[in-house]
Amino acid sequence: QQQVKQSPQSLIVQKGGIPIINCAYENTAFDYFPWYQQFPGKGPALLIAIRPDVSEKKEGRFTISFNKSAKQFSLHIMDSQPGDSATYFCAAWGKSTFGDGTTLTVKP
């Protein structure tokens, strides 16, 4: 049973675009929602995280929007750059549960 569903599986945007990656969770006991960024050949690295008592969190060009009632959260990348091309994972803690990942390609 997949407890965190992530979409889309892959995403291609032009430089400057705003890619949006969505995640939905099932377990209301989850209480911490991080996003990880992974480059090829590297381990995932924490990008930004949010707790369910906050509806939005922004760090630099990265924003998490959180909808507790819908049990959904999303990552927005403002002014995307080719260097943002990577795989992005949403996760839900309580127990470490990751989405399947989204491969983002930002074209110059």
Place this chain on the structure above:
Amino acid sequence: DSGVTQTPKHLITATGQRVTLRCSPRSGDLSVYWYQQSLDQGLQFLIQYYNGEERAKGNILERFSAQQFPDLHSELNLSSLELGDSALYFCASSVSGRVGNEQFFGPGTRLTVL
């Protein structure tokens, strides 16, 4: 560089064999997590240790086991290996293991079972 080290980087072995993957957490981190990343299943949480004790268990097969030693390094043992065990295995560490503590991931061990 996250400060988490994993050895070996690559491992090629045959079905039925047993291997041991090693992880050294960041200095000061007491908690270690193991994950399996395969092409079709993303990152799967296997198990978490905190200061030598098992803290949480995920989708870890009975053929797999782990432990954390007094010096806080951890080992993941995989036995009776099957083709489907071929994957990247990541170790992560965090300060205390409480929810909300950032997990720092190592570079991974790529296991190929032939």
